[in-house]
Amino acid sequence: MDSQFSPPRPADDPGARPRADWWRQAAVYQIYPRSFADATGDGLGDLPGVTSRMGYLSELGIDAIWLSPFYPSALADGGYDVDDYRNVDPRLGTLEDFDAMVAAAHAANIKVIADVVPNHSSNRHEWFTAALAAAPGSPERARYHFLDGLGENGELPPSDWPSHFGGPAWTRITESTGENAGAPGQWYLHLFASEQPDLNWDNPEVREDFHTTLRFWADRGVDGFRVDVAHALVKDMSLPLRSKPSLEITVDDGTDALFDRDEVHEIFAGWRSVLNEYDPPRIAVAEAWVPFTHRRLLYARPTGLGQAFNFDLLQAPFAAGEFRNIVARCLSEAETSGASSTWVFSNHDVVRHASRYSLPDGTDAAAQDAWLLSGGREPAGDPERGLRRARAATLFMLGLPGSAYLYQGEELGLFEAADLPLESLQDPTWFRTGRKAKGRDGCRVPLPWNSTEEHLGFGGSPWLPQPGWFATHAVDTQDGVAGSTLEFYRSALAWRRKLQTTEALQWVSAPDATLAHYRRPNGWEVLTNFGTTPADLPAGLDAARIVVASGGITRDPAHIPGETTLWIAP
Structure with missing residues (x-):
């Protein structure tokens, strides 16, 4: 019995999983819209581009697509700086284009998951521009975290908290109203880039507005939501602020100053009430980098978001004992929480796993950063071993009970584009660390669709340059080719439908x-x-x-x- 491609299950297949629990063992394909397919020729992937490739996605055999942010944005952080949560970036399309994409996905029996970014807005969001124009202590500023500075004249930030992207987590503004107009004024909190001010989730107006956002997209047919930085929404802002010289969670009892606080689950209980207004209930999965597994379960409860990413396999060495232990623990967690487990090796935030596995054993995250800085030359990798291990790990994962999350391009065997020209880099990490960490651009390079077409069939001149070797990984070079990574994924996903059974x-x-x-x-x-x-x-x-x-x-x-x-x- 040789492996062969089986067509995707049609929408009216009586063997299809019940609608309400489709997510429990779904294969979900993450699309980074700006890098997937460009239908307008401006070099930026867009929603019509996604729609144009729906046949490809259907043939691949996935159950759902998860779209990274497609909202209006200045792209200070690749779209995770959101100007308007209830609209589409005009460079990526219109709301009508979004509706057409959802309709095409559903016609192909593919669910749609939207990325929602609740920890921070962009600094161009109407709320933040109103906060800058308002006075200290105003209702406008109460939607964010504005504080007076320390020191004789408030010249020092309110705490020593660092930003995830380097530098301090505080930026001082120039006041625009009152007797201090034109003078340095208060500071605002941003755990990420300065263009991403953190929202104040103690504010009822913030909570209710996000309920409106969830309903807006669910009413347009979105089947679920991936929740960005779900563990960071609630902070202990009582004065004086606690010192926290790193961004690592330091306690496991829900009282950390910045992350994984118990109060966050009150927020997600409210979300669950909104999501349960729909039939079937809309699903949600938390991005919660929580090191304590008993804490991660709280996000995955049926009374909360319902599912949470575990990144354990992503961070594990390629070793039998490590994989066995992680799987056993995660399946036990899933049974305890009532959720199903999640599995992932690559996404838009990490070095692609084919490249990670090509590096010498023991190459940790810090060493991966150094490898990126060297342009992928030090230490020397073994691409053949990397792809061999990546395919083996992926097939191991696809056989497991639970949801499998795949990242665009891994089905082509893409490696990290580690040697992008420095002048092309756009990740805020590169700039905020004084060019000491290259960041995530290397996994976000636009996809190669056709080896002989200009820009490899992506569309216009891509916003990040495609390395020359991308041509040998293009879809047209693998389509129908026995043994190719693309056909391997198609075959595995087709057989996975037959393999899935009880969890x-x-x-x-x-x-x-x-x-x-x-x-x-x-x-x-x-x-x-x-x-x-x-x-x-x-x-x-x-x-x-x-x-x-x-x-x-x-x-x-x-x-x-x-x-x-x-x-x-x-």
Whole structure:
């Protein structure tokens, strides 16, 4: 039984999962709209571009698309600085274009998840411009975190809190009204770029306005929401502000000054009430970088957002024991919370996993930053090993119960564009760290669709330059080509529909410490060799029943190649 592509399940298939729980085992494809497809030729991906590629997405076999922000924005942080939460950036289209995209997705039996950014607005948002024009202590400023500075004349920021993107988390304004007009005035909080002032979620007006935003998009057919920086909405702003010289969560009892405070769950209980107004209820998944697993469960409760990302596999070394332990723990967490687990290896914020796996073992996040600064030269990577491991890890993950989140381009085997010209970089991290950290541009380069067309079929001259080697990874070079990464993903996702069953698995004792072997309740088996050399195929496994293999199907009856995952049918 050779692996082969199966067409996507049609919308009226009686075997389709019930509408209300479609998310529990969904394969979700993240689209970074500005880098996906450009239909207008201005070099910026757009919503009509997404619509134009709906056939590709359907053929890929995913259940949902998650769109990173498409709202009006100055792009100080790639769209995560939102000017207007209930509109479309005119460079990306119109609300009518959005409606057309949703209609096309739903016609293809693909759900739509929108990114919502509640921790901060942009500094061009009408609320923030009103706050700048108002006086200290005004209702306009109460929507954000404005404080007087320290020092004799308020010349020092209110605390030592740093920004995630480098530099201080406070910016001082020049007052525009009253007796101090034209003079340095209050400071406002921004945990990210200075163009992203943090909203004050103790303010009922802020809470109610986001309820309006959720309803606005749900009424337009959005099936769910990815919640950006969900763990940061509530801060302890009681004076004097607590010192916090880093942006790491320091306590696990819900009393950290900036992150994962207990009060945040009151906010999300309100969100859940709004999401439950719809039939089926709209789904939500929290981006909550919470190091304490018992705290992460709180976001995934049915009374809250309902699901939370776990980034454990993303951060783990490529090792059988690490993967087994993480999966066992995360599935236990999911059972406790009533949610399903989530799995992810790449997204718009991290080095692509094909590149991470190409680097020497033990290369941590700081070393990855140094690697990016070197243009991807130090340390030297092994791209063949990186892609081999990435495919093996992905196939291991796609067999698991829970939601699988894929990032655009990984199905093409794209690596990080580590050597982008310095003058092209746009990530605020690059500028706010004094050019000591390149940031995330390398994973956001526009996709290659056609190797022979100008700009590789993306559209206009792309906003980030495409490396020359992108041409060899273009869709047209892989479409229909046996063994290509694109066909591997299509095959795996098609078989995944048949593999999915109850949200359980059974670990099978493996004869080798480099192996991870699990069985799903319907008899499907997943076996990964994390070692670099062939390992003995466990007794009882018939090589003739292999239907998907990350390195291409072999019929060796005795061995599984190194750094390879197999799916074995009952």
